[in-house]
Amino acid sequence: MQTKDQQIIEQIIGRDERALDALSEAYGAVCRSIARNILGDSADTEEVLNDALFKAWNAIPASPPAHLQAYMITLTRRIALDRCKWKQREKRGSGEVPLALSELEACIPAQETVESVCDRNALADALNRFLRTLPAYKRRIFIERYTMLMPEEEIAERHAMTPAAVKMQLSRIRKQLRAYLEKEGFL
Amino acid sequence: MKHTDLFEAMGEIDNRYIEDAASHPQHSLMRFARPAAIAAAVCIVGSSAYLVYGIVREAVSQDGMQTGYTDSAVYAPETTDISEEFAETTTYTTVAPTGVPEDRSETFYWETTLPAETTETASTVPAGEIPMGAYTPENMPEVVFFPEIGKPFRFSPGSGDAHGWLMAIAEEPVLYDNIFDADIDLDELMWKEHYAGDSEYVDFETGEILPDPLYGERYFIKTTVTIQNVNAEWLWVSNGIGETVETGESFPDDALCRTEYDGSWISFPDDVPTDVVYQTLDFRNTFNFRAIADTDIGKQHGLGNLVYCNLIGQPEKMIPDESGYWYLFQPGDVVTYEIGSVIAKRATAYTERDYHIPEGENLVPYYCLCTDYGITKPYIKLNMTEP
Numbered sequence: 304m305q306t307k308d309q310q311i312i313e314q315i316i317g318r319d320e321r322a323l324d325a326l327s328e329a330y331g332a333v334c335r336s337i338a339r340n341i342l343g344d345s346a347d348t349e350e351v352l353n354d355a356l357f358k359a360w361n362a363i364p365a366s367p368p369a370h371l372q373a374y375m376i377t378l379t380r381r382i383a384l385d386r387c388k389w390k391q392r393e394k395r396g397s398g399e400v401p402l403a404l405s406e407l408e409a410c411i412p413a414q415e416t417v418e419s420v421c422d423r424n425a426l427a428d429a430l431n432r433f434l435r436t437l438p439a440y441k442r443r444i445f446i447e448r449y450t451m452l453m454p455e456e457e458i459a460e461r462h463a464m465t466p467a468a469v470k471m472q473l474s475r476i477r478k479q480l481r482a483y484l485e486k487e488g489f490l
Numbered sequence: 491m492k493h494t495d496l497f498e499a500m501g502e503i504d505n506r507y508i509e510d511a512a513s514h515p516q517h518s519l520m521r522f523a524r525p526a527a528i529a530a531a532v533c534i535v536g537s538s539a540y541l542v543y544g545i546v547r548e549a550v551s552q553d554g555m556q557t558g559y560t561d562s563a564v565y566a567p568e569t570t571d572i573s574e575e576f577a578e579t580t581t582y583t584t585v586a587p588t589g590v591p592e593d594r595s596e597t598f599y600w601e602t603t604l605p606a607e608t609t610e611t612a613s614t615v616p617a618g619e620i621p622m623g624a625y626t627p628e629n630m631p632e633v634v635f636f637p638e639i640g641k642p643f644r645f646s647p648g649s650g651d652a653h654g655w656l657m658a659i660a661e662e663p664v665l666y667d668n669i670f671d672a673d674i675d676l677d678e679l680m681w682k683e684h685y686a687g688d689s690e691y692v693d694f695e696t697g698e699i700l701p702d703p704l705y706g707e708r709y710f711i712k713t714t715v716t717i718q719n720v721n722a723e724w725l726w727v728s729n730g731i732g733e734t735v736e737t738g739e740s741f742p743d744d745a746l747c748r749t750e751y752d753g754s755w756i757s758f759p760d761d762v763p764t765d766v767v768y769q770t771l772d773f774r775n776t777f778n779f780r781a782i783a784d785t786d787i788g789k790q791h792g793l794g795n796l797v798y799c800n801l802i803g804q805p806e807k808m809i810p811d812e813s814g815y816w817y818l819f820q821p822g823d824v825v826t827y828e829i830g831s832v833i834a835k836r837a838t839a840y841t842e843r844d845y846h847i848p849e850g851e852n853l854v855p856y857y858c859l860c861t862d863y864g865i866t867k868p869y870i871k872l873n874m875t876e877p
Contacts, residue, residue: 333512368505369505370505370506370508370509372508372509372512372513373505373506373507373508373509373512374505376508376512377501377502377505377508380501381501384501403497424502426495426496426499427499427502427503430496430499430500430502430503431503431504431507434503434504434507439510442507442510442511443510443511446500446503446507446508446510446511447511449497449500450500450501450503450508450511451508451511451512
């Protein structure tokens with residue numbers, strides 16, 4: 304049986320514009336949430352969502368994704384971050400980015416920057432290996448925070464935890480990640 | 491490497507992980523709709539009831555990426571310090587849906603710093619018989635172990651507080667097909683002591699720490715458990731506190747399960763699927779029975795992973811509107827679970843000081859039930875909404 308994602312992808316490939324509505328209906332909420340978490344601005348959020356839909360519309364026929372939701376999330380995140388950087392040229396952006404960045408800074412302090420910039424793919428591979436070692440709920444919490452940029456309160460709500468417990472888990476995972484990256488030679 | 495590199499790389503991780511996180515139910519109460527299995531036995535001795543139950547939980551995520559499960563059962567009576575120094579990794583083997591055994595590894599983090607002597611007894615011990623002896627509350631071992639499948643093992647649950655735990659875990663695909671099936675025999679009363687109540691319970695709405703309502707005499711029991719299902723990897727059993735119950739009135743004819751009070755064995759009527767599992771709890775001077783069935787009925791009917799929830803035993807007191815007994819949850823449903831005046835939003839009914847309960851796991855309904863001992867007119871209301 305054809306899944307909803309497959310149907311959407313085939314519609315996009317077939318240039319059926321109903322696919323955009325279906326895509327927006329299916330994943331608009333999560334993408335909007337990510338954009339809002341990054342930008343903290345509803346007008347920008349809608350623009351980012353539209354950009355993401357547009358890019359998906361253009362890119363999917365050439366390279367259909369295996370995981371449509373994750374694809375949309377990644378796309379939205381990139382577009383929103385680009386917009387965030389653009390905004391930050393004028394002033395510090397709002398949303399969860401500064402907070403999430405500052406938390407990760409504690410994991411990898413800026414003063415430990417080395418001249419050789421590691422390859423982002425290698426780092427992503429290492430991250431994948433690290434994530435594989437985590438229990439599912441910890442992995443989800445970590446991704447929700449640092450990939451989907453959800454506020455801790457929202458993560459807490461999703462997992463029926465207190466924000467304090469989320470904070471504690473994130474802190475532990477960051478420590479684990481630091482140790483892992485050290486072991487892998489990234490630090 | 492800069493932290494911004496890491497931040498960027500977090501956007502480039504494996505899409506399956508993102509998919510998994512994004513698709514994860516938005517509230518762990520939702521997990522109630524996913525396979526969970528509880529086996530319970532109630533032993534009536536004199537005027538008191540004892541509660542023993544084991545829990546089987548799924549351990550894989552929706553796309554099957556999750557390779558295991560982390561849990562521990564540690565009682566830490568003295569301290570609230572958090573430490574990771576007791577982390578340990580355990581490797582075990584599970585059987586994938588394809589029938590291929592897979593080695594899996596989990597790291598355990600004891601959430602609480604344990605006194606040295608407690609640490610020793612809380613360590614993983616080999617399967618088989620747990621040494622029994624003239625235990626006292628002071629030397630009762632806390633055990634976390636992997637029972638050998640198919641062989642009986644014995645243990646003494648609990649010490650110092652109301653519960654001691656072991657946990658049964660089964661993999662999701664297996665859970666649907668072949669649910670945990672254990673015979674639990676409470677065969678010996680070990681001792682009893684006056685229980686003044688020293689636990690903390692939290693009002694979910696206000697965050698207020700409530701006085702422990704479990705007040706009365708505490709009984710310790712010796713238990714023999716036989717794991718009959720090859721897929722049960724752990725067994726988590728607890729003893730509990732009993733109050734006076736009106737025996738014989740708690741189980742209507744259509745009960746999913748019944749208890750033979752004299753022998754304290756669980757038995758299922760013939761027409762009940764073997765994967766029906768259930769949990770008991772008792773309120774003061776009443777005995778309410780909650781049954782949770784994780785059946786393959788849904789699969790048989792092509793409906794997917796259904797979980798039937800049946801409230802039995804004095805349902806008129808538990809369900810304000812006296813509506814039907816069966817609630818049907820389907821994947822994607824969102825269940826608001828309301829008990830008394832408390833809306834349960836958090837899994838940890840017991841404080842983390844006392845137990846390591848993995849946050850966000852599907853224990854929510856059960857623990858919420860347990861928080862409600864003190865409410866004089868308990869009821870359970872289930873609201874189900876479409877995702």
